[in-house]
Amino acid sequence: MPEKKHPLYQFKYCPKCGSNHFVDNNFKSKCCEDCGFIYYFNPSSATIGVIFNEKNEILVATRAHEPAKGTLDLPGGFVDMNETAEEAVIREIKEETGLDVSAAQYLFSIPNLYMYSGFEVETTDLFFLCKVDSNARFAANDDVAELKFLPLSDLNPSLFGLRSVKQGIAKIQMMNL
Ligand SMILES: [Zn+2]
Incomplete structure (x- = not known):
């Protein structure tokens, strides 16, 4: 090796x-x-938002930029300095989808690594179950090319480009959220 x-x-x-x-x-x-x-x-803190509608479909994004451009993803992003992870996931979801999160509940974390600017960025990805108004309109913005709700049970984790999100989707499928 x-x-x-x-x-x-x-x-x-x-x-x-x-x-x-x-x-x-x-x-x-x-x-x-x-x-x-x-x-x-040390790894940077990053957040990932898990958002369901009442049909138990999960909000899935298509990545607009590298790394893993064009693959599936969940909304989220890095925690800024002097910001809580809860504030970060709420801010990132607003930026990427336009949705207002009314509650963010921590689920679990998974380490991740991806190439950015020719450098391997190490992160600790923090997954949050996020509540939004299910009738609210949403639109893909910022780092996201497309957004849609997909049935959680049918989702193939391998369609997700980032390692931690692949593992997170598989984990969420086994949880009873
Ligand atoms: Zn020196």
Whole structure:
């Protein structure tokens, strides 16, 4: 098996002083031999919204952009600094669908990894069951090309482009939500 590269192998220079003596410290950090700066690489928090209508259909998006452009996805996105994950999932669903979430209940988390800008971004994807007004109109916006409600039981997880969402859909199908 090929040895896994250090997650910061592409970062050659100390981001603080610019020294090129920026070396592996442990499996998730590098340190600068000149100024002593230590940089830890931790996953970013991201949110995923699970929205059902009264027919037990789940709101599914088609990804408008890379990575995994054109594959199925669930609405959601990164948590901003100084924002709760609940606020983030509500904000992202509003941005991507126009829907107002009245309640967001945490379900579970799954680690994810995807290429963005030639860099492997590590995330902790937090899944939330989100309540919306089932009569509200919605429209695909932002990172989403198309939105539709699909029956949960018929959904094939392999149609989803991101690893964590594939696993999340399979998990949700086994839960009684
Ligand atoms: Zn330095």
